[in-house]
Amino acid sequence: MTVYFDNNATTPLKDGVKKAMAEALEVYGNPSSVHACGREARLLQDMARRNVAAMFGVRSEQVIFTSSGTEANNLVLRGYFACPENLEKGSKLVISSVEHNCVHKTAVDLNRLNGVSMHMVTVDRNGIIDLDDLKLTLEKGNVGLVSIMHGNNETGVIQPLDKIVALCKEYGVRVHTDAVQTAGKVALSFKDMGVDFMTVSFHKLGGPKGIGAVIMKADIDMECHTSGGSQERNRRAGTENIIGIAGAGACTEEWQVSVDKMQNQIGPLRNKLEKGLKQLSNELYIIGESTNRVPNTTNVIVPGLEGETAVMSLDMAGFCVSTGSACSSGRVEPSRVILAHGIPADEALCALRISLGWQTTEAEVDAFLAAFGEMLGRMQKAS
Amino acid sequence: MTNSILDTLNIQPLVAGKKPEETTVVAAMSGGVDSSVVAALLHKLGYKVVGITLQLWDYTPANDEAEGETKKFGTCCALDDVYDARRVCQTVGIPHYVLNYESEFKDKVIDDFVDTYLAGATPIPCVRCNQRIKFDSLMSKAKQLGGDVLVTGHYVRKVMGEGGKPELHQGLSSDKDQSYYLFTTTPEQLEFSAFPLGDLTKDQTRDLAQELGLHVHQKPDSQDICFVPGGDYRKVVTKFAPEAEKPGNFVDSKGKVLGQHKGIINFTVGQRRGLGMAFGEPMYVTAIRPDTSEVVVGPKEELGVKTFYVFDMNWLRKPENGTELTVRVRAGHKGVPGEVKHLDDGRMQVDLFDPEEAVSPGQAAVFYDDKNLIGGGWIENPHAGSRKVKVQISAA
Ligand SMILES: Cc1ncc(COP(=O)(O)O)c(C=O)c1O
Numbered sequence: 001m002t003v004y005f006d007n008n009a010t011t012p013l014k015d016g017v018k019k020a021m022a023e024a025l026e027v028y029g030n031p032s033s034v035h036a037c038g039r040e041a042r043l044l045q046d047m048a049r050r051n052v053a054a055m056f057g058v059r060s061e062q063v064i065f066t067s068s069g070t071e072a073n074n075l076v077l078r079g080y081f082a083c084p085e086n087l088e089k090g091s092k093l094v095i096s097s098v099e100h101n102c103v104h105k106t107a108v109d110l111n112r113l114n115g116v117s118m119h120m121v122t123v124d125r126n127g128i129i130d131l132d133d134l135k136l137t138l139e140k141g142n143v144g145l146v147s148i149m150h151g152n153n154e155t156g157v158i159q160p161l162d163k164i165v166a167l168c169k170e171y172g173v174r175v176h177t178d179a180v181q182t183a184g185k186v187a188l189s190f191k192d193m194g195v196d197f198m199t200v201s202f203h204k205l206g207g208p209k210g211i212g213a214v215i216m217k218a219d220i221d222m223e224c225h226t227s228g229g230s231q232e233r234n235r236r237a238g239t240e241n242i243i244g245i246a247g248a249g250a251c252t253e254e255w256q257v258s259v260d261k262m263q264n265q266i267g268p269l270r271n272k273l274e275k276g277l278k279q280l281s282n283e284l285y286i287i288g289e290s291t292n293r294v295p296n297t298t299n300v301i302v303p304g305l306e307g308e309t310a311v312m313s314l315d316m317a318g319f320c321v322s323t324g325s326a327c328s329s330g331r332v333e334p335s336r337v338i339l340a341h342g343i344p345a346d347e348a349l350c351a352l353r354i355s356l357g358w359q360t361t362e363a364e365v366d367a368f369l370a371a372f373g374e375m376l377g378r379m380q381k382a383s
Numbered sequence: 384m385t386n387s388i389l390d391t392l393n394i395q396p397l398v399a400g401k402k403p404e405e406t407t408v409v410a411a412m413s414g415g416v417d418s419s420v421v422a423a424l425l426h427k428l429g430y431k432v433v434g435i436t437l438q439l440w441d442y443t444p445a446n447d448e449a450e451g452e453t454k455k456f457g458t459c460c461a462l463d464d465v466y467d468a469r470r471v472c473q474t475v476g477i478p479h480y481v482l483n484y485e486s487e488f489k490d491k492v493i494d495d496f497v498d499t500y501l502a503g504a505t506p507i508p509c510v511r512c513n514q515r516i517k518f519d520s521l522m523s524k525a526k527q528l529g530g531d532v533l534v535t536g537h538y539v540r541k542v543m544g545e546g547g548k549p550e551l552h553q554g555l556s557s558d559k560d561q562s563y564y565l566f567t568t569t570p571e572q573l574e575f576s577a578f579p580l581g582d583l584t585k586d587q588t589r590d591l592a593q594e595l596g597l598h599v600h601q602k603p604d605s606q607d608i609c610f611v612p613g614g615d616y617r618k619v620v621t622k623f624a625p626e627a628e629k630p631g632n633f634v635d636s637k638g639k640v641l642g643q644h645k646g647i648i649n650f651t652v653g654q655r656r657g658l659g660m661a662f663g664e665p666m667y668v669t670a671i672r673p674d675t676s677e678v679v680v681g682p683k684e685e686l687g688v689k690t691f692y693v694f695d696m697n698w699l700r701k702p703e704n705g706t707e708l709t710v711r712v713r714a715g716h717k718g719v720p721g722e723v724k725h726l727d728d729g730r731m732q733v734d735l736f737d738p739e740e741a742v743s744p745g746q747a748a749v750f751y752d753d754k755n756l757i758g759g760g761w762i763e764n765p766h767a768g769s770r771k772v773k774v775q776i777s778a779a
Contacts, residue, residue, distance in 0.1 A: 312528055
């Protein structure tokens with residue numbers, strides 16, 4: 001038996017997604033073609049786009065499909081600053097110190113290659129950004145874009161987006177948010193959030209890997225970062241990934257059910273898990289425990305128990321968890337994101353991310369707690 | 384089944400008193416045929432096996448964010464080795480993990496490799512890696528993971544001796560014996576280890592690999608030191624220590640200058656070929672003096688050594704002074720008889736019965752009672768001067 005508690009890395013495909021993708025395998029037309037085969041593909045794509053748009057309360061033309069969340073983030077940041085008019089308004093990019101690498105490294109790249117300066121807003125011990133720092137930075141001027149993630153992939157901590165947006169509005173600065181980890185877990189209305197751009201990735205909510213989207217206000221100037229055809233309203237060239245798009249459409253179809261389940265069933269299971277964990281050890285602590293977090297995520301630190309060792313140990317017992325973002329596994333270095341919380345390096349190395357999924361059961365949580373307790377006992381003996 | 388090697392094997396329980404299905408085995412897997420067979424075989428025998436491959440070296444070419452020096456070497460086949468280990472574990476149906484020990488490997492193996500050359504000696508990095516990485520860091524990890532025993536694909540035998548104390552014996556097929564490389568194994572480490580291939584020949588291992596359905600069954604043995612792809616160790620050493628290529632003089636045993644050489648790292652005591660100079664008669668390197676960058680050469684007669692000194696001893700069974708033992712002074716050496724004497728400072732004096740050629744500083748002197756490895760130490764460079772201390776410290 002394998003228990004999968006690494007749903008922030010990726011999720012299993014929903015049944016409806018598998019079905020929609022299997023059907024899309026038969027549709028071979030190019031959606032840009034005029035003829036019958038092209039139309040068939042175009043319709044499939046349009047239907048999927050409408051589903052995605054409906055999930056976030058936007059119109060179809062506000063949805064730009066990309067090859068991943070990573071590409072979507074790159075598209076927004078690079079595409080925005082590649083536009084001379086945007087750059088003129090402000091050449092500074094403001095991000096937080098806990099962004100996913102695909103925002104963090106893109107910001108570093110822009111700084112190096114395009115003369116876009118970067119400011120990184122710090123977070124407190126609970127992972128919440130310093131709003132005073134943000135305000136001060138905006139006040140100094142020359143800010144072109146603020147990109148602050150919604151839910152953090154390692155800790156689940158949700159930023160106070162309403163306050164961030166209000167501040168940025170005050171200074172007339174556009175806002176992007178990476179909502180890859182909140183989409184499908186909490187209800188997201190693009191309009192109510194008030195951001196100008198938002199990134200989602202469908203494999204985090206029961207869809208296939210390799211398909212993401214930018215949700216954006218339709219009238220913002222942005223350069224296409226690939227040159228080619230005029231797909232996706234000139235925002236993203238290249239023949240569309242029809243099968244992936246079909247999967248994206250299917251995974252967003254019953255989004256309300258997913259969100260409700262996350263809030264009403266998985267959240268309580270996560271709380272039970274955390275309560276159980278704390279009973280196992282006095283030194284153990286949970287990052288951002290008292291903060292608003294996505295309902296499925298726990299990042300726990302047991303000082304002295306390296307995350308990497310715990311991942312292997314739990315895997316041997318049949319449980320899949322991770323040390324942080326899946327992309328950085330394989331190298332024993334403390335996570336940049338965990339360090340940004342002011343957690344010392346030796347404890348940051350002990351961070352362990354447990355992320356439940358829509359399929360998680362109470363029995364799985366109980367079994368996990370038992371295995372975790374066993375592991376702690378063994379560690380004590382070995383040391 | 385017809386003539387399965389499996390039927391002819393007689394593998395004792397790895398942990399006395401524990402059934403295979405209750406025993407968690409951590410297999411150190413290089414991706415080669417030997418360790419692959421070990422993992423697959425033990426799984427077949429019912430053990431709970433976990434494969435671990437160590438990433439010790441960055442195999443990607445220097446490009447992004449050069450993190451430290453180790454990034455700058457070229458590519459080599461090791462990514463394929465990790466792939467092979469992973470594939471074997473997937474075929475067999477056991478977990479597999481890759482542990483990144485690059486920075487430890489740099490500090491504990493590569494730095495020592497470089498220092499040893501600078502001290503006019505010839506290092507054996509594979510021993511350092513066994514001593515400081517596999518049987519140290521990896522072994523602790525294995526214990527933390529709830530492992531009962533660490534297994535490797537070495538051709539050596541763990542034999543129960545008197546009083547239930549395990550002994551480390553040469554592999555049965557003497558041409559494959561790898562005990563020399565494991566002389567630093569302490570009694571505690573040996574207790575927690577097992578070497579299931581010790582009774583086999585390489586051919587038998589390959590046949591087993593085939594029988595077990597492992598795709599690596601014909602994979603050639605690796606020849607190179609893993610961080611010296613292609614065997615050009617000079618490149619590695621001079622990269623970390625450019626002074627190693629400082630030219631110096633060839634001198635004879637009386638100190639007469641015979642010519643110039645291109646740096647002491649090009650030489651090993653006992654070497655005859657590739658001296659880069661014709662001396663009129665066959666000449667051998669008889670000593671290296673790092674402080675003056677002198678390489679001493681002489682005719683074959685001057686090469687013989689009867690008495691030399693060994694430091695940083697490890698004993699599985701400490702011999703009395705004057706015990707007659709078999710001494711091996713390099714990996715391929717069959718061993719010669721000699722006597723040992725403990726010195727007050729912890730070193731050993733070794734007196735061979737007959738002069739031995741090519742007793743090279745930096746190599747190990749390993750002592751055997753017949754097939755039984757009882758201990759060993761590092762051969763000192765008597766001419767290392769101030770460097771001598773450095774090597775001894777870094778070896779501690
Ligand atoms: C917060 C966040 N942003 C972006 C990404 C990248 O998305 P993708 O895997 O689709 O490239 C991920 C997931 O890996 C993520 O967790």
